[in-house]
Amino acid sequence: MPTIVQKFGGTSVADPQRIMRCAARIVEARNAGNRVVVVVSAMGHTTDQLIGLAEQISGAPSPREMDMLMATGEQISVALMAMALHTLGCDAVSLTGAQAGIDTDAAHRKARISQIDRKQLQRILDSGAVPVVCGFQGISPNGDITTLGRGGSDTTAVALAAALDVAADGGICEIFTDVDGVYTADPRLVPNASKLRHISYEEMLELASMGAAVMHPRAVLFGEKFSVPIHVRHSQKPDLGTLIVPEEQIMEDIVVVGCALKQDLGRISLKALPRTPGIQAQIFEPISTANISVDDIVQTEFGDTTTIAFTVEHGDIADVKSICQALIGQLGRGDIDVEVGLAKISAVGTGMKSHSGVASRMFRALGEAGIAIHNITTSEIKISCIVDRQHGERGLQLVHDSFGLSAGDGTSSPMQSTGRGRR
């Protein structure tokens, strides 16, 4: 009998009525002949309310105590979900992270799962009941409650699916959320974006870090590591969503599966730096220590000098600038140049590894529209172009359509090598 792990996020369980609807979904999966394990997040705004309480008491609350506090959010949800299942005549037992055997390290607020003891889950499943597990939390080696940090409930679900080896008997990890699935681009920006039937872990990771907030990268990484098939779908609609699976399981060979836009970027260019070995570490270590994410690093050399440029979000520009100025002061040479008001358009697809012409098609789409490209970065499965912010949304739409990703109308020619469409 296949085992399905179903995860319901905070919006899906925001009130008792929605919890009842999710419970109906769980019963449906069970009646279809599956063993079901449920993972639940905290209800809607519970997390914010709890943080608000802590802020009134402490400016810098202890991470251990924050975990003790935050873990109550999921505990409320699992108890209510188990009651909802009982109401529908379905046996269910709620479990805290600790009770579900989720062991983590002791890094409070960002703990990592170290192992899962599946005995208790197995016992409940064998008794014919549905275990309802708190997402986002676990227990440290010395018995303290820990939380997994952002995206933690997705990670819990994928980790439980891995521990129960759901793939072995045809099971899956279902992530119920408030979107239909993964789209070729954000449908709010690109109205003709189409929903993907499949996507590989790698592609999902690139899109997720590009700002397509369907699923947390950490959970996707976990899924990739343990080859857990993941189904992202809407919690209030019956339609199939998007399957996230190993690349080799995707028969079709779409070159580009999706496009993404990241707005409000700034670019820092450090010019006329000495060509000293280790100069890169000198720049990026203090930035990383300050917990600032940089991206699109480009390095070019002129004679005996080096130029290093990278993008950061607008909010981080001031901090990065002062870090870089301090460094230039230390080095005794170099100039700093800051551009703001930029955006980044990216195209992602594992197919582009083996397919030339992706970059040129993207450049042509932007060029023909008169949109200047300030910077280009590429990875194995991604091409990104930095443009002026005011061209961001139009550029995204043009690039999206140039790869034939638009839904339905048949006017575009999807860029693919084999015949079976992935949409």
Add this chain to the structure above:
Amino acid sequence: MPTIVQKFGGTSVADPQRIMRCAARIVEARNAGNRVVVVVSAMGHTTDQLIGLAEQISGAPSPREMDMLMATGEQISVALMAMALHTLGCDAVSLTGAQAGIDTDAAHRKARISQIDRKQLQRILDSGAVPVVCGFQGISPNGDITTLGRGGSDTTAVALAAALDVAADGGICEIFTDVDGVYTADPRLVPNASKLRHISYEEMLELASMGAAVMHPRAVLFGEKFSVPIHVRHSQKPDLGTLIVPEEQIMEDIVVVGCALKQDLGRISLKALPRTPGIQAQIFEPISTANISVDDIVQTEFGDTTTIAFTVEHGDIADVKSICQALIGQLGRGDIDVEVGLAKISAVGTGMKSHSGVASRMFRALGEAGIAIHNITTSEIKISCIVDRQHGERGLQLVHDSFGLSAGDGTSSPMQSTGRGRR
């Protein structure tokens, strides 16, 4: 170094500001040279909110899941209290009931503490920190979260004080609440009631079951069993409250320490019953099964028939009546008589064991005021008179004053045998 267990109730920790004030109190006790263990209830209306959520999902939620749900209330409080202590520079570690080693039976919603493993508490105390423990909860033999039912947080505090043997080194269990202490009568009904400095466990039990809701009888019983000295005091005032101690530690010999009023009672009289052995069990077993409390049972015999009368709260009259009617039908004889609109005035004091004249003084006070007594019941340390409801409050005041319990004015002569006043 003495160990003090301090328990703060729901009103005392209703919001972050009050939590900070309680934290200041804890630090004060610590700075005075004590080791401190803190027990906290759920914040103000949290419990009601959680029950409200459950009610929207299930008419009869599973007791196990209710415990899972309700336990979050205290967990929020302990985390916030630990943060508040940190803010004041005091080391503190929050603990769930399970983490604090509070083992219970598996009777969800009304679990009983079976034992306390004090290792973790001791470890935290030895490290110089304050353990902040969830009141009202524990863990069952199979690892489920349990709650102790009404008055559970008081019981937790007294049980921890017993487990840590606080009395051995001059420590105490402090119950912080929203009243000043235990009064000779409810000050809302008897404005000249005075606060008691001491009361025995037995007296406190009688007063508590009489409706003086200062502390739950179960916690008092626990205190009596393990001789834990208890100090009931106001959480927002520095004044001393009332000490609950073994009778032999109270040097004075006040005959009556307090009076109480229970209103809205009804009396059921079953007349002309057969004098069959076991008739009492036939009556009271089904009533007890229906979870209805009866009191003031009186039995009298006339010839070959028996009359059994007892009081119940107004809300239970209909149920009790139908149970009794069924019984009379079964027996084939007997009459049922229901009076409503009654009240019960009680006088309590261990001193009355050895002192005659208490009953007569009480009867005189009521009689001189023209208040008819419908029924009298007595225990070793209590006399109760049933009167019409409209005479309840006046009767309470008269009886209270007749024993010289009124505060301050000196016009009354306290009924006592030795010279040292307990007030």
